[in-house]
Amino acid sequence: MPPASPESSESNEPTASAEAAGGPAISRKSLLKAALVATAVPLFAGGGVALARDTGASGAPLAPTPDCDDGDEPTHDQIEGPYFKPNSPLRTSLVTSSTPGVPLTVSGYVFGRECRPISGVLLDFWQADTNGAYDMSGYGFRGHQFTDQNGAFTLTTIVPGLYPGRTRHIHVKAQAPGSGILTTQLYFPGEPRNNTDMLYDAALLMNVRAVGSGKEGSFDFVLDVSQNPTDPPTDPTDPPTEPGGTWRAGTSYTAGNRVTYGGVAYRCLQAHTALTGWEPPNVPALWERG
Numbered sequence: 001m002p003p004a005s006p007e008s009s010e011s012n013e014p015t016a017s018a019e020a021a022g023g024p025a026i027s028r029k030s031l032l033k034a035a036l037v038a039t040a041v042p043l044f045a046g047g048g049v050a051l052a053r054d055t056g057a058s059g060a061p062l063a064p065t066p067d068c069d070d071g072d073e074p075t076h077d078q079i080e081g082p083y084f085k086p087n088s089p090l091r092t093s094l095v096t097s098s099t100p101g102v103p104l105t106v107s108g109y110v111f112g113r114e115c116r117p118i119s120g121v122l123l124d125f126w127q128a129d130t131n132g133a134y135d136m137s138g139y140g141f142r143g144h145q146f147t148d149q150n151g152a153f154t155l156t157t158i159v160p161g162l163y164p165g166r167t168r169h170i171h172v173k174a175q176a177p178g179s180g181i182l183t184t185q186l187y188f189p190g191e192p193r194n195n196t197d198m199l200y201d202a203a204l205l206m207n208v209r210a211v212g213s214g215k216e217g218s219f220d221f222v223l224d225v226s227q228n229p230t231d232p233p234t235d236p237t238d239p240p241t242e243p244g245g246t247w248r249a250g251t252s253y254t255a256g257n258r259v260t261y262g263g264v265a266y267r268c269l270q271a272h273t274a275l276t277g278w279e280p281p282n283v284p285a286l287w288e289r290g
């Protein structure tokens, strides 16, 4: 049976007052973000923040998520809480057709600090069931997945239930390949307890809208991953790319490097770390034939 005790009473998830004492101070930037979120509410039925894909549909240049518009503000972190369990199953759906609760999908992208999507990011989600209980004996409502080649993810689940001391939330850990772990929580707009939960952070609000009998949430993560194309290779022990080598994702290339891909020779035009999806024929800004 899932534990019935409230999360906030557990020793390793602080109470609101403890979090207030030891938690991060509210910065001017956070306040500005809260204001941004508030002004964005009329755009969305359920409130929330503007996402890159919303503005992209208008034909205008894609705006990055609010957290990375200046390239220096990764997604805020949050405490892990007492209900995390390692070794969750690899799966994008935490439910079956008979799972009680309001159906919810959460989708989005993971960006680095330069607002470029990151593929292969580990996202490990865990949440309460519709009654507000966590499964500590098994892996109910726990699962991890990886972002696809476009940096996108989709989680199929239910709206988590409320439990004493907290507003509605979903826990998540995000880790880009070779980078540190971001532990955070996602929140729902329009929840009365958002006003009283000291852990709540408006910068971590999802967009949520009703779709049929269920809900759709969206959120874009911004990880503290440098994407400056002029950066040196992240691992100095990486072997240099030899002229005539085969293009390989994960390799750091510099202008002038020559590779082959699909039997065709290419020359690197600007330094970058290759990602799946950035194969030379797909990114003429990075590679030219010859």
Ligand SMILES: [Fe+2]
Pocket: 007, 081, 083, 166, 169, 171
């Ligand atoms: Fe929780």
